[in-house]
Amino acid sequence: MPLRQADVLQGAMELLDEDGLDELTTRRLAQRLGVRAGALYWHYPSKAALLDALADRIIGEMLTQPPADGQDWPDRLRDLATRARTTMLAHRDGARLLASFTAPPPNALAFFGSLTDTLRSAGADDRAAHLGADVVTSFVNGYTLEEQARQAAVLPLEQRDATFRLELDIVIAGIRVQLLG
């Protein structure tokens, strides 16, 4: 039976997890799927489009669990930020892939929206909610990119978890003081 777009995406995900972003070439992906490289261009217009779709699928994994209720806004921000980091770490080169998309795909907007919603429900206006969501996003992406590229091989996970938590609490404390004072 012929390949479908979902099969191509699934194969790309597996190849990423097994061999990393640098080994995720159109030729190696085609070989794994049992076709020639040119065939991929029937399903996606370019490799960049395929990587965008892959990034969006990974971001989608951050959105699966519904928010626990009874969380106050700092717990909710911690939950979202932790989920973002954990999901990126769960895929080889995840942070680097997510830094590479051209325009923010749908799930990226949805995830950002859950950050701004959290802050608005805590009393922030639109501008403050956007600033707070943005500073959390920049911090988590910058931290995880560095962590996955250079620290994951040398520091144990519990230690990195603890450091992330402490630095995240610095950002959240800053949001409280500057935006929700």
Next chain:
Amino acid sequence: MPLRQADVLQGAMELLDEDGLDELTTRRLAQRLGVRAGALYWHYPSKAALLDALADRIIGEMLTQPPADGQDWPDRLRDLATRARTTMLAHRDGARLLASFTAPPPNALAFFGSLTDTLRSAGADDRAAHLGADVVTSFVNGYTLEEQARQAAVLPLEQRDATFRLELDIVIAGIRVQLLG
């Protein structure tokens, strides 16, 4: 006269600024320098090593001006963070290049050291100084990477400057509350 390592690095810098990281190939660089691609391997053992050296040269630009005296620690942090962002923005794909080195080169360690020094002089112990420097670094890198990849083309600089400043002040307020309280 023959090429020297510094000439290769200079050519790489110019090619980066003119055409961007994706166009900075060994073959195009060699052509600009009037040699064949293989000749570069006499000066650098690999393209990765050349990019590391280029990243370190750019980070070095953040360290040129001595610290203004009479600054308190928040002003000094703001100065360092702003200098980091400005320097990355001054080179095409600067943030992406600086996210790509394998091990932190000398100037990266020196820059991080000036952040920790600032926090220690404000009364932080070693652990707190490290956490504070790290959260600033992660935020600035994450922010500028996103900015240079997707916002620089669509938002005016003054607006991006203002947003960066506001978000940086969130991080600094968090450091004050969590680490220097």
Next chain:
DNA sequence: ACCTGAACACCGTTCAAGT
């Protein structure tokens, strides 16, 4: 509708050989 075959215009890297 989906894919092959074959090509095009590239990459980074190596290394004997030249000067």
Next chain:
DNA sequence: ACCTGAACACCGTTCAAGT
């Protein structure tokens, strides 16, 4: 000491032609 020439093993992409 520094570089050429030529090769090796790759890339992403296009597209007529096949089924």
